[in-house]
Amino acid sequence: MKKVLLSAYALLCSIPFMAQTNVQGFVFEDHNQNGKKERNEKGIVNVSVTNGLEVVLTDEKGRYILPISDDAIIAVIKPANYRVGVNENNLPQFFYNHKLKGSPQSKYKGVNPTGKLPESVDFGLVPQQENQEFTALIFGDPQPYTQAEVDFFAKGIVAEVEGIKNVPFGLSLGDLVGNDLALFNPYIKAVKKAGIPWYNLLGNHDLNFDATTDEMADETYEAHFGPANYAFNYGKVHFIVMDNVLYPDPRNQKGYWGGFTPKQLQFIANDLKLVPKEHLIVLAFHIPISETEGDSFRDADRDQLFELLKDFPNTLSLSAHTHIQRQDYFGKTEGWLQEKPHHHYNVGTTSGDWYSGKLNEQGVPVSTMRDGTPKGYAFINFNGNQYSLDYKVAGKLKTYQMDIFAPKVVEKGRSTRSGIYVNFFMGSKNDSIQYRVDQGEWKAMEYVEEIDPSYATTVYEWDLTEVLIPGRRSSNPTESKHLWRGKIPTDLEIGKHNIEIKAIDQFGKTYTETASYRLENHK
Structure with a gap:
């Protein structure tokens, strides 16, 4: 040795x-x-x-x-079956x-x-005993711009997980605050109440914007949280946490760009040389490696990252940043160098649509995201080198995994361009969504990339109202990547008809939800 x-x-x-x-x-x-x-x-x-x-x-x-x-x-780099101290x-x-x-x-x-x-x-x-079956708690973009928004975050999100049991640690995926780095400490105090060790990573709103080089842009972050690039192990899972915000943008020295520096890629390479190939590699960073909104990530850096991961058959990557939720899969066409596609989970945010929308009974903005995903947080369930995902909508039962949009009333016997829409919050186009009406035959729904009509109606209510609504208007709708459509049967009897939805996700878990509509004749 x-x-x-x-x-x-x-x-x-x-x-x-x-x-x-x-x-x-x-x-x-x-x-x-x-x-x-x-x-x-x-x-x-x-x-x-x-x-x-x-x-x-x-x-x-x-x-x-x-x-x-x-x-x-x-x-x-914390090894398995040991824990580090917390402050x-x-x-x-x-x-x-x-x-x-x-x-x-x-x-x-x-x-x-x-x-x-x-x-x-x-x-x-x-020393500690680490079960190979464990669950990690994941927050996307708390991103408060004011102390009032820190309070929204604490009351609407952290309060739900305060004192959570059987979860060994949590992780926030960047944009811990919204440009005002003086809010780091209020954010830290809020998350502390979860009562578990809490890891963090740097987002594009956590930077020293007066820095002139990328190396100096994370100084205040480092003072509060330590290194912006690090790794740790738990069970058979190896976590790599990275700052993937290049600031200033190397193309024009303005704004930021997603990517990695050569030094960061070398750190990942050096780290992975000491990790068993059969372990699950979970990479966490802020900006998604998939380009969800234009040229947001430097392609060459993603290619180099995939080269470093080519000998690891079990991988998952996490991001936030977009304030929507989606599942992306990288195959050989996208530069992935293995037969089994790489799964990238772009996690929905705890701030939702930047603390917008109507106020709920707690006085907290509902803040549904532009793709119709309600604000919330994620759980990653690990079993050895395998995993599954759950999304918890803030303020709702854990069984609430989809929203159904259907007309209230439709004319009997007349075809309609309206439809039954299902927004399956954790879904992707690879999933199976079925529906039936009145215990009839199960039929497959059509995957569509459209705006969620449920979300659209809540947004345009702000434009149509003649009385001011407490809160702040939400952002305009954007195409959802987890939306399905089914036709409305109009050849049934007059009266109420029940809709059943059955969704099966990528991990084989089944979820159900119900709704209804009425058929009537014109008087």
Whole structure:
């Protein structure tokens, strides 16, 4: 093992890096959980430690050594069956922020000067039994622009999961706040009430916009949350969390673009070299790698990412950003290098349509998204290296998985251009949606990419009202990627007719919902 470490270190030193010195330390079993290595606390072998580029394994004594610059973050990659400590806000403390002179001056404060590097930067881990069956809680885009919106987030989302049981950790997929980085602390205090360790990643509204380089755009984020690029393990799942917001946009130095830097791709490559091929690789970032709205992601970076993943048969990637919800699948046509397509889940947001819409009984905006997906949050259920997904609509029972739109009344015997629409919130065009009327024959519904009529009616109510509605008008509808249509039978008897919907998702789970319409003759 010592020879391997020395060889690896010689190789690392040959790579160009702004290294002024080396960092070394131990990863150890922190039995008294005080964060300090005691003489009787043994080191842990074969744990990955990174400086944000290189990744090395600890030796038999738990020791590691890495090159380091005066502006770097050293982080341990949590192994399975261990946990890292959390601070008073339930934020995992798996890193050491080393900024000799601190962050550059900016509108929002970054990291204070850390001074001289300690002789040993140690990471204490606590042994724990990790079941291979577990569930992670996922938030998309909390994105409050004001303290009032932080309160909406806390009351409408976090309150539902406060003190949640049997969920070992949560993750927010970026846009933790909306440009005002002073809201990081109120956001942290809100999520703390979930009562579980909470990981975060950086979104395009979490940046230091006065930064002139991409490397300096996450200084305030780092001061609150640590590295913007990191990894950890739980059971047989390896999580890679990345900042995929390039700011300023390298094409014109204005705005941002989705993508990865060469250093980030090298970090992923170095990290994956030490991960068993049969493990499930879950990548989490903010901007979807599928281009849902124009040229939002640099294609070459997605291709390089797929090249790094080609030998891992079990993969999933997560994003948010769009304020809609969709399931994307990448095959060979899209650059994926395996027979089984890669699944990318663009998660619906906890802020929904940016805290718009009518106010519910709690005084919180309903904030349905433009594709008709109600605001909410996701659960990923893991079983070894396999997974399934659930979406929980805020304020509704967990069984509420679809919305049905149908006319209230239709003329008997006359064909109509109206239809029965089903918005299956977690669906994709690969799913099976069936319907029947009055216990009749089950028929397949037609997958369509249209605006959700249920959502459209709620939006245009704001334009037609003669009395001001409390709240704020929602965004205009956009095409939904999980919408189905069926014809309305008009050749039945006068009166009420019951509609049943049966949806089967990609994981084989079946959901049902009912609605009705009436047939009448003109008087």
